[in-house]
Amino acid sequence: MTPAIDLAKQQGIAYTVHQYLHDPAALSYGLEAAEKLGVKPEQVFKTLVVQLDGKQLAVAVLPVSQQLSMKLLAKALGAKKAVMASATDVMRSTGYVLGGVSPLGQKKALPTVIDSSAQQFDSIFVSAGKRGLEIELSGVELCRLLNGRMAALCQL
Numbered sequence: 256m257t258p259a260i261d262l263a264k265q266q267g268i269a270y271t272v273h274q275y276l277h278d279p280a281a282l283s284y285g286l287e288a289a290e291k292l293g294v295k296p297e298q299v300f301k302t303l304v305v306q307l308d309g310k311q312l313a314v315a316v317l318p319v320s321q322q323l324s325m326k327l328l329a330k331a332l333g334a335k336k337a338v339m340a341s342a343t344d345v346m347r348s349t350g351y352v353l354g355g356v357s358p359l360g361q362k363k364a365l366p367t368v369i370d371s372s373a374q375q376f377d378s379i380f381v382s383a384g385k386r387g388l389e390i391e392l393s394g395v396e397l398c399r400l401l402n403g404r405m406a407a408l409c410q411l
Contacts, residue, residue: 257384258350258360263392266400270392273380277387284354285319288380288389296320299380299389300373302356304345304365307334312348316358316381316397317370321409331368331406357384358401367403369394374405 256264263270273292281287289299296319303315303323315328329337342353350362358367358381373379373394381397383390398405 257357257388259357259382259384259390260360262360262400263390268392268396268400270390271378272383273389273391275387275389283319284382284386288382289319292380292389294380297372298376298378300370300394302358302382304340304349304356305337306340306344307332307337309336312340312344312363312365313337314358314361314365314367314401314403315370315408316367316373316403317408318372321370323408324410327406327408328368331404331408332366351382351384352386355382355384355386355388357382357390358397358403359390360384364402367398367401368406368408369398369401369403370408371405372409373397 275291285301289296299319301319325337379394380389
């Protein structure tokens with residue numbers, strides 16, 4: 256079990272855990288997950304940690320097939336600027352390794368924005384806290400669990 260799975264279980268939400276053999280040579284963890292699970296890349300979401308205005312960390316959850324728009328994320332969180340957080344800050348604040356960062360069960364609760372495209376699916380896949388482990392759940396439930404918000408986050 257991971258903190259992500261423990262949280263979903265503790266909150267009593269409907270979820271399914273999917274495991275696959277992770278290939279260390281994979282160029283994209285998210286696209287690898289979509290391929291090995293046999294689902295559309297638009298339905299597999301990656302978790303990115305950013306730094307807002309040089310201070311506060313925040314989380315963006317978006318399809319693995321898309322690129323994050325820092326401007327849209329900053330706007331959604333009322334910040335002027337967003338940049339990717341350092342690997343050290345990501346691991347320290349989330350408790351997860353890169354490539355296995357889950358939006359669920361992080362050490363510190365961070366402001367979270369989920370790309371609004373999650374609403375078009377009955378369920379989405381996000382990392383369950385380890386490379387090769389995904390948790391499938393409702394995007395709306397994920398948003399509720401994280402006290403997050405939905406907004407357009409992807410570059411057009």
